[in-house]
Every structure is written in structure tokens, then in C-alpha cells.
Amino acid sequence: MKKLLQDLKETSMSAITNADSIDVLEGLRVKYLGKKGELTAILKQMGALSAEDRPVMGQLANEVRESLSSSIEEKRCELEEKMLEARLRSETIDVTIPGKSVEVGKKHPLNTVLDEVKDIFVGMGFTIAEGPEIEFADYNFTKLNTEEGHPARDRSDTFYFTDDDHLLLRTQTSPVQAHVMETQELPIRIISPGRVYRKDEVDATHSPMFHQIEGLVIDKGVTMGDLKGTLDTLMKELYGEGTVTRFRPHHFPFTEPSCEVDVQCFECGGKGCRVCKGEGWIEILGAGMVHPKVLENCGIDSSVYTGYAFGVGLERLAMRRFDISDLRLVYENDVRFLSQF
Ligand code: DAH
Secondary structure, eight states: OOHHHHHHHHHHHHHHOOOOOOHHHHHHHHHHSSSHHHHHHHHGGGGGGGHHHHHHHHHHHHHHHHHHHHHHHHHHHHHHHHHHHHHHTTTTOTTOOOOOOOOOOOOOOHHHHHHHHHHHHHHOOOOOOOOOOOEEEEHTTTTGGTTOOGGGGOTTTTTTTSSSOOEEOOSSTTHHHHHHHHOSSSSSSEEEEEEEEEEOSSSSSOOOOEEEEHHHHHETOOOOHHHHHHHHHHHHHHHHHTEEEEEEEEEEEEEEEEEEEEEEEETTTOOOOOTTTTTSSSEEEEEEEEEEHHHHHHHHHHHHOOOEEEEHHHHHHHHHHHHHOOOOHHHHHHHHTTTTO
């Protein structure tokens, strides 16, 4: 039995010394010291010993157990230290390697101009209103004095959802005028930017989706002079103090009188050139005094209140502002193009 114990000690010690991982070491502990391990198996034979030998063997067995346990513990510490070292070595960071630079994005030119326009109007006491892009024909057309049969309602221009043509993608931001008049308290002073949709083929100046900014002011005693002053201020703030504006008679169903607002060509100063197509002026927006019928359609007493309205294409403003010649560039989101602004 003594021999058995000594053999066990020898073989197990060398196995422990050679163990190269915590798992292997744990396997050895179970193999030698576990309940069904080799030492236990030897101890089971103690019963066969004489009363004299028993304590001697018992003591020897205990010594073997203790030295195995302490060797395993020592080895465990050693292996853990090695693992930690290896991990530290593999996880070291070379702080001298150049970092990956983070690309910082910036505002899209449309948003830059939109934010400027908002600031200009908020500075003049306007608030920002929102309206739905899916709209009733009633709001997009009828309330705005564009009765059924009017060419602007044609199916070839408008995206209708229903066969009876009563639901559509708004073709202009003007229906927000009707929503605001019906729901807000007077006086009204709002602008409303948003997407509008028309059945246009994509080219350098057209897109089936684009953006407009609607404006509406209603109060007692509002005149065409207020309209001119406000829009002249807008143009000067956007394009510079020296900007010259022109108000040219026009027709819109929802305003009377109506006008279009042009700015003098920045390129030629009004002489006529390629940019203004020889005109000397560049058309920017439509405007006018809100038609009394529109006021009445929206529940406002036209004998007491007057107002003005305007609608301007955001793309046109931005393209003028940044000298962009093709509308498609604005939507393609090519970073090489956008990073210039
Ligand atoms: N809604 C018009 C359009 O899309 C633009 C417009 C013109 C809006 C005159 C107005 C306005 O509010 O008074 O062409």
C-alpha cells in the first residue's frame, strides 16, 4: 500500500508539473483527489490492513493528499498568472498607430436655406405651421377658389389616390392656409414649409417632389404694402442688402390682386445674360392679397379682415443662393457635391 501511495504521488506530481492549462489541472484534481479518484480508491483498501499499519498508512495518505492539494493550488496560481500575462500582451494598444478620423457631416443646402428663411420670418413675428402631405382636394383646390373643372386640378398634373379625385398628394403648400384659417385665432402670421408633389418628369429644373414655403398674414388693415415690404426684406436678407426686387402682375386663383416677385439678376445687374436668359430679372415666387372668397370659404369675415399670402419654391431659392444649375444634384446626395456647401 505504501508503494501504491508513493507511485500515486510520483505520477500525479509529474502530471501536475506538466499541466498546461487550468482545465487540464482541474481534470487532474478530479482524477487523483476526487470522490471517485485514485487516492480514494487506495484508501478503500485500508480496511484490509492490520491495526498497527492502519494509522501509519493513514498518515502517509494524508501527507500525499496535502502535498497534492498544495501542488495543484500552486500550479493553479502559476497558470492564472501566465494567462493574465498572455492576455495583457495580446491586448496591448499601440498608441502610436494613427487613428481613424471621423467624418463630420453638415447641413444639406436645402436645409441651410430653409433654416435661414425660418429665422428671417421668426424674426418678423411669424410662427411655423405644418400641414398634411396627403390632402383633400377640397383643401388643395376648392377652398382656395380653384373650383372643379379648373385646369390646375387636371389628372395629368396631380397624384390622386381615389377615383373620385377627392384625396391627393398636395400639389402646393397653399392648403395649409385653409387649415390655419380654420383652426387658428386671428390675427394670423405663419409660414409653412413642406414637400409638394406634381406629375413632372425629372430634369434639370423639375422633380415630382419638391419643397415650398407658404406664407400667410391675416389681420385688420393688411395691405399690398405689407406684402411688398415683407418679401423685399426676405430677398435682401437672403441675397444681400443690394438686392433689387420687382413685383409683376400675375394671376393665381386664391389671391386678388396677384403678383410674381422677381429679383434683379445678380450676374448682369439687369442687363440680360445667360443666367437670367436675357431677361435681367429672375422669377422667385408667387404672392398676392388673399381672395375674399378664400377668406369666406375658411370662415373669416372679408369685410373686416384682409391678408396676403405667398408661396416660394425652396429649391429655387437654394439653387440661386448657391449657384446650383441642376436640380438633380440637390436630391442625388452625392457627398462630393454636398461637401462643397
Ligand atoms: N401655390 C402657388 C404655386 O404652387 C404659389 C403661390 C402663389 C402661393 C401665390 C401663394 C400665393 O400663397 O399667394 O404655384
